[in-house]
Amino acid sequence: MKTFRKYLSEIFRQQGTYSIKQEKHPDLKHDSDEEVTYAFTPTNTRGEPDFKRKVRTTFMKTGKNTWEAMFTVGGSTHYDPGEDFPSHVTKKVFDHVKHFVDTTTELAGKAPNIEYQTSHPKKERIYQAVAKRLGVRAENTGGYLDPDYDTRRNRRKHHEEEPI
Numbered sequence: 001m002k003t004f005r006k007y008l009s010e011i012f013r014q015q016g017t018y019s020i021k022q023e024k025h026p027d028l029k030h031d032s033d034e035e036v037t038y039a040f041t042p043t044n045t046r047g048e049p050d051f052k053r054k055v056r057t058t059f060m061k062t063g064k065n066t067w068e069a070m071f072t073v074g075g076s077t078h079y080d081p082g083e084d085f086p087s088h089v090t091k092k093v094f095d096h097v098k099h100f101v102d103t104t105t106e107l108a109g110k111a112p113n114i115e116y117q118t119s120h121p122k123k124e125r126i127y128q129a130v131a132k133r134l135g136v137r138a139e140n141t142g143g144y145l146d147p148d149y150d151t152r153r154n155r156r157k158h159h160e161e162e163p164i
Contacts, residue, residue, distance in 0.1 A: 025099045027092075034061045038096040042088060051075075055089055057096035059114075066113040067104070068141075069097065069127070090126055097130045111135065117142035 030037040036059040041049045052074040059067040071093045097114075104112045114136055116127050124145055131138030 025096070027096060028099075035059065036067075036100055038099070040092050040096075053088065055092040055096075057093055057100075059100055062115060065104075065108055065110065066115060067100075068115045068117075069138075070116065071096075071123075093126060094130050094133075098134060101134050101136055111137075114138040115141045119144050119146045121145055121147065 025038060027038040027040045028036070029039045037056065038058075039054065039056045041051060041054045044050045054074055055071065056075075057069065057071045059069050062068045071089075073089050101111060101114075111134075114127070114131060116123075116138065118124055118127070118140060119142055124140060127138050127140070
């Protein structure tokens with residue numbers, strides 16, 4: 001089934017003039033003019049899906065060539081800083097954003113503007129590193145980064161584990 005965007009382009013352009021060099025991504029689950037979703041579910045050692053480590057990256061259109069990006073791990077935007085940030089998340093988010101940026105750039109003729117909301121410094125660094133590497137503008141519209149996020153969460157976790 002063709003996306004609505006491709007369908008309209010084929011109607012209004014001459015036969016053979018519309019083509020996308022960018023291949024369909026294996027994690028692409030939903031593609032429309034308003035929302036694009038990628039989802040990757042890794043498997044455990046027995047080959048069973050590990051839904052707690054599922055990475056979902058979603059882009060929602062918020063304006064002309066502006067998209068809000070969000071990624072979740074295991075269905076949650078929350079991350080416990082007591083654990084190491086999983087490297088598979090960073091790799092998959094980059095992979096999803098790169099495919100989205102490349103495809104959108106090819107279709108629109110210019111790179112998209114990315115917006116996101118987070119107060120988490122690690123997620124902020126991921127978004128900014130990806131944007132810098134891909135040469136796109138990314139802006140945190142949340143307006144606040146919590147510099148003590150890791151420290152406060154680790155203190156609370158450590159305090160909860162102390163004997164009474």
